[in-house]
Amino acid sequence: MGCSASCSGRIVHSDDDKIKDAKIIFVVGGPGSGKGTQCEKVVAKYGYTHLSSGDLLRAEVASGSERGKTLQAIMQKGELVPLDTVLDMIKDAMIAKVDVSKGFLIDGYPREVKQGEEFEKKIGAPCLLLYIDAKGETMVKRLMKRGETSGRSDDNEETIKKRLDLYYKATEPVIAFYSSRGIVRKIDSELPVDEVFGHVAKAIDGLK
Numbered sequence: 081m082g083c084s085a086s087c088s089g090r091i092v093h094s095d096d097d098k099i100k101d102a103k104i105i106f107v108v109g110g111p112g113s114g115k116g117t118q119c120e121k122v123v124a125k126y127g128y129t130h131l132s133s134g135d136l137l138r139a140e141v142a143s144g145s146e147r148g149k150t151l152q153a154i155m156q157k158g159e160l161v162p163l164d165t166v167l168d169m170i171k172d173a174m175i176a177k178v179d180v181s182k183g184f185l186i187d188g189y190p191r192e193v194k195q196g197e198e199f200e201k202k203i204g205a206p207c208l209l210l211y212i213d214a215k216g217e218t219m220v221k222r223l224m225k226r227g228e229t230s231g232r233s234d235d236n237e238e239t240i241k242k243r244l245d246l247y248y249k250a251t252e253p254v255i256a257f258y259s260s261r262g263i264v265r266k267i268d269s270e271l272p273v274d275e276v277f278g279h280v281a282k283a284i285d286g287l288k
């Protein structure tokens with residue numbers, strides 16, 4: 081849908097147009113790489129809206145809905161939920177915030193190249209992909225620690241291993257896909273949190 085003139089003669093932009101024109105940053109990295117930690121700091125400094133696809137799914141599970149029950153079973157196994165489900169949730173959340181948002185951090189998405197392609201068809205193109213990179217053993221260590229307090233049913237050794245395998249198989253190709261467009265900034269997430277953030281901030285400051 082394009083713009084349409086309202087009765088006052090003002091141009092009215094549809095929700096689709098507004099989110100298409102928003103600043104969109106994808107935050108991609110393995111489970112436990114530190115995506116959520118860095119996104120929180122970006123929100124504090126830049127006022128972007130943080131949308132974690134995993135958090136949106138967990139909110140649906142917490143609601144106790146039938147759909148939530150299906151999602152819970154998939155996430156418990158460390159698998160990916162159907163593409164349309166996540167995409168619709170992200171789109172609704174973006175529309176709800178677009179009028180007050182300086183930009184969007186889409187955390188934990190895309191998980192596979194197809195998710196990225198569909199996002200661009202239904203929503204718009206990212207201007208930056210932050211690739212939060214940590215070693216496999218680091219991610220496992222962080223998640224086992226997080227599991228002591230997170231209450232997340234997927235923060236256990238068996239599911240962590242499956243999430244990591246799926247990350248290497250399905251998500252890493254996403255990085256190659258966007259690298260060819262020149263929008264990927266690789267961030268070394270083995271450093272202390274504040275140093276990692278220094279590099280994240282530099283990448284964001286580089287945006288026009």
Ligand SMILES: Nc1ccn([C@H]2C[C@H](O)[C@@H](COP(=O)(O)OP(=O)(O)OP(=O)(O)O)O2)c(=O)n1
Nearest residue numbers: 111112133134135155159160161166188189191
């Ligand atoms: N686009 C997405 C995002 C998430 N999920 C599912 C699979 C994940 O295992 C689960 C939890 O997502 P998170 O992003 O919260 O999980 P991660 O552990 O991979 O990321 P993190 O721990 O880094 O927040 O939700 C999915 O299928 N598709």
Ligand SMILES: Nc1nc2c(ncn2[C@@H]2O[C@H](COP(=O)(O)OP(=O)(O)O)[C@@H](O)[C@H]2O)c(=O)[nH]1
Nearest residue numbers: 111112113114115116117222226271272273276
């Ligand atoms: N040492 C260290 N720990 C981190 C860093 N970033 C995140 N963590 C910890 O690693 C765990 C996973 O981080 P989180 O942000 O949830 O990662 P996500 O799974 O990628 O969203 C958390 O317990 C964090 O406290 C970092 O840069 N250094």
Ligand SMILES: [Mg+2]
Nearest residue numbers: 115116132134
């Ligand atoms: Mg997270």
